[in-house]
Amino acid sequence: MLSFALRRIGVGLVLTLVMTFITFWLLSFSFESIVSSRLGQAATPESIAAVKVQLGFDRPLMVQYGEWLWNVLHGDFGVSLFTQEPVSGAVFARLGVTLSVVLPALIISTLSAVVLGVFAASRAGAADKITQGIMLVGHFVPGLLVAIALVVVFAVNLGWLPATGFTPFSEDPGLWLASVVIPVTVLSIGGAANIASQVRGSMIDELRKDYVRTLRTRGIPTNSIILRHALRNSAGPALTVFSLEFLAMFGSALIIEQVFALPGFGTFSFNSALIGDIPVIMGLAVFGTLMTITVNLLADLGIGWLNPKARVY
Incomplete structure (x- = not known):
């Protein structure tokens, strides 16, 4: 059962990595509209470009994702773009x-x-x-x-x-x-x-x-x-x-x-x-994926404990 749990945890981490990258890639198509929403009526092509540079949205996608992932691995999920809340x-x-x-x-x-x-x-x-x-x-x-x-x-x-x-x-x-x-x-x-x-x-x-x-x-x-x-x-x-x-x-x-x-x-x-708060959405993607993986793993372990025939070694 221990080896089964470790395999499932490994697969779960890979799945989390894939899901977060797909989420970040999809969000990248909305960077400009998100910046416009943040600026409101003050949004102009020049101000939008300046904020994109300030937030790092002008950099290559893999660089942005790699930086986000590095921070997450160190326990930093960033702050909200709109409320500045961790x-x-x-x-x-x-x-x-x-x-x-x-x-x-x-x-x-x-x-x-x-x-x-x-x-x-x-x-x-x-x-x-x-x-x-x-x-x-x-x-x-x-x-x-x-x-x-x-x-x-x-x-x-x-x-x-x-x-x-x-x-x-x-x-x-x-x-x-x-x-x-x-x-x-x-x-x-x-x-x-x-x-x-x-x-x-x-x-x-x-x-x-x-x-x-x-x-x-x-x-x-x-x-x-x-x-x-x-x-x-x-x-x-x-x-x-x-x-x-x-x-x-x-x-x-x-x-x-x-x-x-x-x-x-x-x-x-x-x-x-709704407002395109990228750091929050990415944090929610991590939490939602890990929660799903954890609940399914605990269910499988519980089934194995209740029924020895269902145990995987």
């Missing part, structure tokens, strides 16, 4: 807001998905059909519609929760909880449906296998068979969906943050791309 600090500051929504949503959706999936797989007939119906509702009901409904009921009509905004946990834990309840609920519904469907399918496959029938003939209680044997053996495919759902929630966070005015990672990424 890129690494800006990314991690917004990341905390997004994680405060994504992580609780992932935990809630996973726990509810396991309960729903196991219940549906172990109960044939009406119970299974009702549970599948709940999953379908979670799949097909638009998250934006759920968000609007929750805001109307709990923020506008009842006044229990704020409709928009975010309060850091360090300032007021109670207000923080109130500000993330609706966003977390919206993210949890779709995530629970996706994971529950995979858990149900995997559990049904496991419960049909010979070892389960053997355990039953030996008088092992059904709950013990489900929880100690079938659930662990079926966790591999569900763990893959879990990792994909974690990454998908980061994508969904963009919409959630826009709806609820959360100053998170998604909003920051969108605004940076």
Whole structure:
């Protein structure tokens, strides 16, 4: 497993290098328009050329990329072209807001998905059909519609929760909880449906296998068979969906943050791309690629730990 992990890390670093170069190359086509946006109404051909020289945009592309890469390897991701804020600090500051929504949503959706999936797989007939119906509702009901409904009921009509905004946990834990309840609920519904469907399918496959029938003939209680044997053996495919759902929630966070005015990672990424903030976009490209590689690697290692047959040496 160690050699497998090291190989994956090596491939991941190469992939990060390729992705960042492609991103930088694509951004190079917008250097002049980015400088014009920065100058605003004062933009003239002479001033644009002067700023391009000041920022180093007039140099060969490989020289610019090599300098950026050298600085990154030394922990310097640069500063924003528009706010002069250090890129690494800006990314991690917004990341905390997004994680405060994504992580609780992932935990809630996973726990509810396991309960729903196991219940549906172990109960044939009406119970299974009702549970599948709940999953379908979670799949097909638009998250934006759920968000609007929750805001109307709990923020506008009842006044229990704020409709928009975010309060850091360090300032007021109670207000923080109130500000993330609706966003977390919206993210949890779709995530629970996706994971529950995979858990149900995997559990049904496991419960049909010979070892389960053997355990039953030996008088092992059904709950013990489900929880100690079938659930662990079926966790591999569900763990893959879990990792994909974690990454998908980061994508969904963009919409959630826009709806609820959360100053998170998604909003920051969108605004940076909109104005062409090159150092920030490059930092986000590095973080996004490394996060995807890390999550997939951890999922593969988790599958190997749960199922020795799936281990790669």
